[in-house]
Amino acid sequence: MDSRWNDADARDAIAQFAGDPHSNEDVALRVYSSRLIGAEPSLVLHGGGNTSVKTQLIDDTGARVDVLCVKGSGWDLGDIAPAGLPAVRLDTLTVLRSRQALSDEDMVNAQRTRLLDAGAPNPSVETLLHGFLPAKFIDHSHADAILALVDQADAAAICGRLFGGRLAVVPYIMPGFALAKLAAETAEANPDCEGLLLLQHGLFTWGASARESYERHIRAVSEAEAFIAASASGPDSQSLDTDDRAVALDIHAASLRGRLARDPAAGGTQRPYFLDARTGPAIARYLARADLDAVSQRGPATPDHVIRTKATPLILDSLDDLAELDARLAGFRDRYRAYVDRQRTARPERVIQPLDADPRVILVRATDSTPALLIGVGTSPKAARVAADLYTHTIEVITAAEQVGRFQALPESDLFDMEYWSLEQAKLGKRSPRRLEGHIVYITGAARGIGEATARSFAKAGAALFLVDREAAPLEALAAELDAAFACFDVADPAALRASVDRCVSHYGGLDGVVSNAGYAPQSPIAACPDAVLRASFEVNFFAHQTLASAAMCVFEAQGMGGYLLFNASKAAFNPGAKFGPYALPKAALVALTKQYAIEGGPIGVRANAINADRIRTRLLSQVDVEKRAAARGLELDAYYRSNLLGREVSAADVADTFLHLATAPSTTGCVVTVDGGNIAASPR
Numbered sequence: 001m002d003s004r005w006n007d008a009d010a011r012d013a014i015a016q017f018a019g020d021p022h023s024n025e026d027v028a029l030r031v032y033s034s035r036l037i038g039a040e041p042s043l044v045l046h047g048g049g050n051t052s053v054k055t056q057l058i059d060d061t062g063a064r065v066d067v068l069c070v071k072g073s074g075w076d077l078g079d080i081a082p083a084g085l086p087a088v089r090l091d092t093l094t095v096l097r098s099r100q101a102l103s104d105e106d107m108v109n110a111q112r113t114r115l116l117d118a119g120a121p122n123p124s125v126e127t128l129l130h131g132f133l134p135a136k137f138i139d140h141s142h143a144d145a146i147l148a149l150v151d152q153a154d155a156a157a158i159c160g161r162l163f164g165g166r167l168a169v170v171p172y173i174m175p176g177f178a179l180a181k182l183a184a185e186t187a188e189a190n191p192d193c194e195g196l197l198l199l200q201h202g203l204f205t206w207g208a209s210a211r212e213s214y215e216r217h218i219r220a221v222s223e224a225e226a227f228i229a230a231s232a233s234g235p236d237s238q239s240l241d242t243d244d245r246a247v248a249l250d251i252h253a254a255s256l257r258g259r260l261a262r263d264p265a266a267g268g269t270q271r272p273y274f275l276d277a278r279t280g281p282a283i284a285r286y287l288a289r290a291d292l293d294a295v296s297q298r299g300p301a302t303p304d305h306v307i308r309t310k311a312t313p314l315i316l317d318s319l320d321d322l323a324e325l326d327a328r329l330a331g332f333r334d335r336y337r338a339y340v341d342r343q344r345t346a347r348p349e350r351v352i353q354p355l356d357a358d359p360r361v362i363l364v365r366a367t368d369s370t371p372a373l374l375i376g377v378g379t380s381p382k383a384a385r386v387a388a389d390l391y392t393h394t395i396e397v398i399t400a401a402e403q404v405g406r407f408q409a410l411p412e413s414d415l416f417d418m419e420y421w422s423l424e425q426a427k428l429g430k431r432s433p434r435r436l437e438g439h440i441v442y443i444t445g446a447a448r449g450i451g452e453a454t455a456r457s458f459a460k461a462g463a464a465l466f467l468v469d470r471e472a473a474p475l476e477a478l479a480a481e482l483d484a485a486f487a488c489f490d491v492a493d494p495a496a497l498r499a500s501v502d503r504c505v506s507h508y509g510g511l512d513g514v515v516s517n518a519g520y521a522p523q524s525p526i527a528a529c530p531d532a533v534l535r536a537s538f539e540v541n542f543f544a545h546q547t548l549a550s551a552a553m554c555v556f557e558a559q560g561m562g563g564y565l566l567f568n569a570s571k572a573a574f575n576p577g578a579k580f581g582p583y584a585l586p587k588a589a590l591v592a593l594t595k596q597y598a599i600e601g602g603p604i605g606v607r608a609n610a611i612n613a614d615r616i617r618t619r620l621l622s623q624v625d626v627e628k629r630a631a632a633r634g635l636e637l638d639a640y641y642r643s644n645l646l647g648r649e650v651s652a653a654d655v656a657d658t659f660l661h662l663a664t665a666p667s668t669t670g671c672v673v674t675v676d677g678g679n680i681a682a683s684p685r
Contacts, residue, residue: 001145001225003218004036005211022082022117026055027069029210030137031080036214038077043141043221045393046386047076048304049202052130052138053210057087059116066090068131072121086120093131097184102177104423125423128180133187135206137213142202144393145224147301148400150199153408159197162227167220168193172200172410174303174417195220200410201302232403249277249375249506251558252319257510258559259322259329260358260377265337270561271356272438274464275509276376276384278392286395287365287372296363299409301397303418305390308383310336311415313361313391318370333357343416352420361391379438381464381508434462435664440508442466442501444491444548445518447474449618450568453652454515454659455482461660466504468518491518491544492536501551511555513663516545517568519587521620526581534582541586542593549597553606562605566659567594569672571614575682591672598670607669609662612684613655614676615641645678 013032017023023031030053037043037051052070059065067087071077075084093114096102102110104125111123124130130138149158156169168190173179183196183204194216195205203220207213253275260273289295297312314332316325336357344352364373374395376388401407409415441458445451447469455467455478465484469475472488479486485507489496504511519541522533549565556563573591576584590610597608621629630640641649655675662668672684 001040001042001218001222003215004039005033005214010211017082020082022057022085022087024055024057026053026136026210027082027085029053030069030085031082033137033139033210033214034071034077034080034085037139037141037217038080041389042144042393042396043217044077045142045389046308047074049077049139049141050124050126050130051077051080051085051140052127053085054090054136057116065116067116068093068127070127070130071124073124074121084121086123087116088123088127088131089114089116090131093128096128096177097132097181099177104176104421107177108423125175126180128177129175129183129204132180132184133204133206135213136208137210138204138206139213139217140202140204141217141221142302142304143221143224144301144396145221145228145400146197146203147397148228148404148407149224150197150201151301151397151401151407151409152405154405155197155199158404162223163197163220165190165192167195167197167203167205170196170198172198172414174414174421175201176423200414228400228403232400249275249509250502251505251554253277253505254510254555254558255322256319256325256362256375258561259325261559261561263333263357265333266356271358271379272440272512272561273358273377273379273509274381274384274438274440276378276381276388277506278374278376278388279371282395282399283374283392284366284372286399287363287374292363292365295398295402295407298407299412299415301394301409303410303415305394306415306419308360309387309390309394310360311339311409311412311419313363314359316362316364318367319364319373320367329359332359339412339416343413343420346413355419360387384509434460435660436461436463439463439512439663440466440504440510441513441515441663442468442504442511442548442552443515443517444468444544445568446486447471447478449620450613450616450652450655451515451517452478453656454517455484457653457656457660458515458663459484461664463513464508466500466507468500491548492539494543494547497544497547498551501548501555505555510559510561511552511563512561513564513566514548514552515566515568515659515663516548518544519568519570519620521580521583523579523625524582525579526585529582534585537582538586538589541583542589545590546593549593549608553597553601556601556606557604560604562607563601564663565594565597565601565606565608566662567608567610568655569594569610569612571612571674571676571679571682573612573672574684575679594672595670602669607662607665609665609668609671609673611655611658611662612672612674612676612682613650614674614679614682615644616650616652616655617641618652642677644676645680648677650675650677 010032014025014028017028034051050071054068056064057067068090069085069087072084072086111127159169168186170183170186205213205216261270299311300306340354360377362375366372376384378384378387398407441463443455446455446467459482467479467484467486470490475486475488487500491497522537567590569590570587572580572584573588594608594610601608630637658673658675
């Protein structure tokens with residue numbers, strides 16, 4: 001690993017943050033070098049690691065005070081800013097070292113009460129460690145190559161041979177007050193050292209400048225990488241060349257997701273998960289190991305991964321054999337519950353609420369037809385991605401550790417303490433779930449109008465979205481804004497439509513609901529309507545809905561979790577108008593289709609409902625056509641939109657809110673809801 005320090009970039013960082021109230025030159029350089037570390041996935045991932053600087057800032061009295069600026073909770077080193085390095089008063093912080101003990105809760109309180117800014121994020125749980133060490137700049141990472149050395153039974157001896165006295169070794173202790181004191185004592189006992197190797201944990205380096213601390217860090221990691229490479233022989237020597245990539249999952253993903261969601265021993269509670277699948281040479285080599293069943297079950301590369309990946313992965317021989325999948329998943333859950341029971345029994349003084357027993361990482365061996373897979377499992381797309389990322393690097397650590405000696409994780413008692421540590425669990429968040437949290441929803445016609453409003457409403461309610469439209473620019477912009485997956489094509493293309501459902505399943509791991517919204521409104525007297533016009537209307541306004549619903553039903557059946565089909569019909573289905581036959585006829589058929597899916601989907605928990613809307617300001621009709629319709633009724637344009645029983649204009653957001661209600665109405669199916677402000681002629685009979 002090479003140093004990426006650049007003096008010109010460092011000067012630019014100083015200039016960039018010159019006016020930031022949280023910053024000075026020290027903090028600006030701390031931000032710059034922190035981002036260098038955060039840009040290296042082999043050093044830190046997803047909020048891992050932390051950095052600090054001891055400097056002076058102005059408090060609210062105008063006094064210049066000594067502070068420790070240390071990474072705050074919720075910030076990643078890769079994009080950290082001065083606000084992500086909350087300033088803690090240093091003089092009273094270091095006094096805490098004289099304490100004999102300090103509980104985790106008291107430690108968090110002590111750190112918060114010393115903040116210069118009461119609104120700042122919580123300082124890192126390793127704030128005291130940074131504070132008790134005297135160095136000005138301190139860097140901490142979970143570098144893959146370092147973990148491969150410190151995750152060994154004889155790690156101290158290996159590290160001593162490689163680094164000599166330049167890096168001192170600290171035995172494993174959970175992060176917190178005790179570790180902070182031990183690290184400070186170790187540094188004092190080794191006054192010439194320039195950093196610490198924390199067994200089973202990672203690397204700390206320090207220096208008088210940001211550059212010195214950073215480059216000491218890079219030097220240590222580079223030496224570890226070279227040591228591993230020199231220890232390697234055979235194909236494993238390629239192990240550090242990570243080449244994982246996303247891989248398409250087929251309908252088996254839906255079967256897997258459904259089985260993960262249902263845990264018979266948990267009282268039938270349904271937990272929707274997301275899946276993130278990877279493959280690549282390093283993953284394939286790892287899953288082909290003869291000792292995979294043993295080495296993969298020893299534990300995580302570093303204990304703080306346990307809250308994201310659990311201690312061990314679930315191993316499958318394939319995704320085809322559902323009986324094997326059921327048996328192995330049940331076995332994993334039984335082993336997890338037994339582990340929790342053992343550790344709870346050993347801690348009778350603690351009240352411990354068990355977490356779910358589901359795996360967060362699944363390893364699937366290669367078959368003749370499918371590659372080796374690493375599948376991350378999470379309660380959100382990000383959580384699934386984090387689990388997959390972390391275990392990808394765990395593979396690198398384990399493989400490298402085995403080249404050096406024998407990979408050794410912590411005993412299960414230490415892993416349990418970390419997994420059920422309140423400060424670690426706080427990272428996962430305990431907020432109340434939103435209405436569609438965990439739902440994967442596919443929406444057509446999403447770029448504008450009702451589709452766009454529905455996408456925004458569902459995203460706000462917590463759904464993960466797959467958006468479809470034929471207008472590329474607005475679709476891509478909306479997908480980027482809502483962090484949604486998308487596909488641009490015409491829904492009249494049945495092959496593209498089916499393929500897009502497959503892409504949705506591949507991207508997220510499954511599907512929970514569909515809002516089949518896309519449509520257009522051709523006009524012609526029905527007797528004179530060209531066959532091509534009528535058939536084209538049926539392709540979009542009926543058959544596209546049927547193709548999408550049919551593909552979604554295959555996923556719903558494989559998952560066994562139910563689901564919902566929501567169709568945008570039209571008031572024209574019940575109240576057609578002159579020259580609107582080419583539009584009204586397929587919409588009437590769509591209402592019938594809704595009822596048919598309600599009948600046939602009911603036994604597997606699939607709900608089918610439709611909305612009949614009217615006079616919404618969308619691009620379904622051209623402005624000229626709308627003005628003609630208003631004029632024919634003797635109305636100004638705004639009055640035309642308010643021409644209903646309630647005398648109020650109905651918006652696309654009103655329709656979206658009704659779609660949201662139907663998505664979350666567990667006892668409603670076969671229903672056609674009017675969203676038109678009141679039109680008796682169009683009300684269902």
